[in-house]
Amino acid sequence: MNQEVIIVRGNNTLAGDVQVAGAKNSALKLMAAALLGQGPSLLHNVPHISDIDIMAEVLERLGATVSREGHTLAIDTTNVDSCETPYELVSKMRASISVLGPLIGRFGEARVAMPGGCQIGARKIDMHLVGLEALGVRFEVDHGVLHATTPNGLKGAHVTLEFPSVGATENMLMASVVAEGITAIENAACEPEIEDLANMLNAMGAKVAGAGTSLIEVEGVPLSAMHPCEHTTVGDRIEAGTFLVGGALTGGPLTVHGVDPAFLRMAIMKLRAMGCDVETGEDWVRVSRTEPLTSVDIQTLPHPGFPTDLQAQFMLLAALADDVSVITENVFENRFMFAAELMRMGADIELDDHHALVRGVAQLEGAPVSSTDLRAGAALVLAGIVADGETQVHHLEHIDRGYEDYAGKLASLGADIRRVAVSALGN
Numbered sequence: 001m002n003q004e005v006i007i008v009r010g011n012n013t014l015a016g017d018v019q020v021a022g023a024k025n026s027a028l029k030l031m032a033a034a035l036l037g038q039g040p041s042l043l044h045n046v047p048h049i050s051d052i053d054i055m056a057e058v059l060e061r062l063g064a065t066v067s068r069e070g071h072t073l074a075i076d077t078t079n080v081d082s083c084e085t086p087y088e089l090v091s092k093m094r095a096s097i098s099v100l101g102p103l104i105g106r107f108g109e110a111r112v113a114m115p116g117g118c119q120i121g122a123r124k125i126d127m128h129l130v131g132l133e134a135l136g137v138r139f140e141v142d143h144g145v146l147h148a149t150t151p152n153g154l155k156g157a158h159v160t161l162e163f164p165s166v167g168a169t170e171n172m173l174m175a176s177v178v179a180e181g182i183t184a185i186e187n188a189a190c191e192p193e194i195e196d197l198a199n200m201l202n203a204m205g206a207k208v209a210g211a212g213t214s215l216i217e218v219e220g221v222p223l224s225a226m227h228p229c230e231h232t233t234v235g236d237r238i239e240a241g242t243f244l245v246g247g248a249l250t251g252g253p254l255t256v257h258g259v260d261p262a263f264l265r266m267a268i269m270k271l272r273a274m275g276c277d278v279e280t281g282e283d284w285v286r287v288s289r290t291e292p293l294t295s296v297d298i299q300t301l302p303h304p305g306f307p308t309d310l311q312a313q314f315m316l317l318a319a320l321a322d323d324v325s326v327i328t329e330n331v332f333e334n335r336f337m338f339a340a341e342l343m344r345m346g347a348d349i350e351l352d353d354h355h356a357l358v359r360g361v362a363q364l365e366g367a368p369v370s371s372t373d374l375r376a377g378a379a380l381v382l383a384g385i386v387a388d389g390e391t392q393v394h395h396l397e398h399i400d401r402g403y404e405d406y407a408g409k410l411a412s413l414g415a416d417i418r419r420v421a422v423s424a425l426g427n
Contacts, residue, residue, distance in 0.1 A: 003422040006393040006407050008384030010366055013414035014250040020240045020258045021047035021404045022071065022233030026193040028095045029170050030200050030233060031055045031075060035062070035102040036174065037204050037228035040076040044232040047071070047404045050397070054093045058085055062099070077228075080106070087113035087144065093401075097125060098167065100148065101174030104137055106223060108150045114141065127161055127168035134159045135172070135179050156181030156220055164189040164214065164302045170197055177206035179220040188216045191303040192263045196234045203229040235259035235283070238309045239403060241267045242378050244287045245313040246410070248276045249320065249386045253288035254413060261285050266306045267314075270296055274317060293321035295360060299328040312338040312379040318358040319347040320386065327356040338376035341369040345387055366391040371398040378403055385415050392425075 022045035032055070034041045046052060048071070056066040056073070063080040066073060083103045090096045090113040103110035114125075129139055132148070134157040140147045156179045161168055169189040174197075176183035188194070190212055198211030205226045207219040240259040247254025248271055261268065261280035268278050271287060275294045279286045295318060300308040308331035318325035319342060329336060336356055339349045344367045348359040366389035371377025377399040384391030393399075396419070399406055407419045 004396050004419055005422055005425065006381055006396060006417060006419050008366070008381060008391045008393070009416040010385060010387040010389060010391070011414070011416045012250050012386050013416075014246040014385060014410065015252050015254055016413045017255045017257060018243050018409050018413060020236050020243070020256055021045070023193055023196070023236040024049060024051055024402045025166070025191075025238075026196045027052060027233045028055050029098050029193065029197050030231060031059060031073070032098045032102050033174055033197060033200055033204070034059070034075040034228070035064070035077050035080060035099065035106055036177065036201070036223070036226045037077055038106070038223075038226065039078050039228035040074060041228040042230040043073045043075060044230070045071055045235075046073045046233055047236070049402055049404055050400045051093055051095065051402065054089060055096060058089050058096045058099060061086065061089065083107045083109055084111035085113060090114075097128065098170055098174075100128065100146075101132070101171035104132065104148050104150060105154065105175045105178040108153070110148045112146050112148075114144050114146055125167070127163065127165045128171045131159050131161060131168050131172040131185070132175055135175055135183065137175070154179035154220070156183040156218070158184045158186070160186040161188060163187070166191055166194065169194055169216070173197060173201065173208065173211075173216065173218065176218040176220065177201050177208065178223045178226065179218070181220055183218040183220065185216040185218070186214065188214055189302060190214055192234055192237060192260070200229065200231040203231055237263035238307065238375070240264060240285065241307070241310045242313050242375075242382070242403075243409075244271060244285060245310070245317055245379075246382050246385065246413070247287040248274065248289055248293070248317055249382060251289045253286055255284055255286040257284045259283060259285065266304060267310055270298060270306065270314060274321060293317060293360070295321045295323035295325040297326045300331050302331070308332055309375050312375045313382065315339065315349070315356060315358060316342060316379045316383050319349065319361060320364065321360040323360060325358040325360070327358060329354045329356070337372040338379065341372060341376065341380055342383060344369055345383055345391070363388055365389060368392045368394065371395040374398045374402045378406065381406065381410065381417070385410070385417070
């Protein structure tokens with residue numbers, strides 16, 4: 001595959017309206033949940049991104065058929081006859097570990113390759129295992145493959161998670177819907193994507209209450225009571241937040257459509273604190289700014305705290321604000337790799353363990369930079385839009401994991417941006 005780069009010429013322009021896609025972090029788990037439907041389910045509002053393609057491949061490897069028409073996926077899991085996901089797919093995308101819960105629910109066993117590290121932190125799966133063990137799952141690791149069995153079936157249990165892990169909450173939820181008896185998940189993750197997953201599971205015949213709060217209760221039903229369904233993925237709050245930061249950088253006005261503003265409460269609060277005007281409607285958010293950006297302190301925390309997935313974008317805002325901002329990363333240990341790339345463009349950032357001291361500068365300068373992860377890549381492109389001169393962003397495979405037609409959407413908002421093959425550079 002020919003490598004591509006995004007070339008941005010700073011014109012400080014992003015204004016207008018943009019539609020966000022369905023949430024990546026929801027759609028991936030909804031696809032996994034389709035395994036419990038044991039038939040043909042329809043998923044609407046599914047983004048065109050590489051992570052979705054990999055998850056489709058995981059499901060096909062298990063025996064499902066997956067087809068796409070526009071933003072709708074048809075997933076037929078009638079003939080799924082394997083409960084094993086191979087390393088070459090799990091290594092491409094950690095979210096494929098989310099088939100563990102539904103496979104255990106459907107077959108009483110699963111064989112899933114252990115995920116490797118992740119560039120933004122180790123993200124161990126211990127909590128997934130502890131939660132599932134409480135439901136009666138036994139695990140053995142053999143040559144890098146996690147083998148799960150349920151010798152006495154799945155039994156409901158009261159589980160308190162050590163940390164409100166999204167992945168662990170999702171895997172427990174998908175296994176517990178077909179466990180015998182009642183399951184309570186305490187200190188559960190509260191992300192909107194968890195609520196979306198619970199809504200789909202309920203549409204398939206499950207009995208889940210409390211999703212979106214820290215206490216989720218599940219009344220188990222027999223697997224035979226679960227059936228396929230039709231479901232629409234919620235809008236992507238992180239994509240929405242990324243575009244809102246773009247509007248905040250340039251002054252906008254920029255309106256994102258297709259997302260519930262309640263998903264972005266903390267980000268909206270910080271935008272206002274930095275001197276932006278933010279208006280909201282039922283499924284849209286508009287940002288504009290006429291005053292200089294002011295500094296702000298941010299701590300990333302599990303939802304409803306400030307999302308780690310918007311930390312890089314807000315670090316960029318802080319880099320152009322007056323005075324000093326302090327950003328504390330509490331969720332992923334390597335998330336500050338982005339800072340080094342932003343410093344290549346003239347940002348003044350001092351790192352101290354999981355704190356970043358960001359001193360605002362008057363102007364960024366265009367430079368060749370590399371995406372270190374998905375959100376960093378998106379933020380570097382935005383940096384190019386407000387930087388002086390030309391910025392080349394490399395390693396677009398990170399951006400393609402989570403943003404559908406990112407360059408195209410930014411161009412529609414006025415950015416001077418193009419995506420070209422590396423071989424075309426210098427032509």
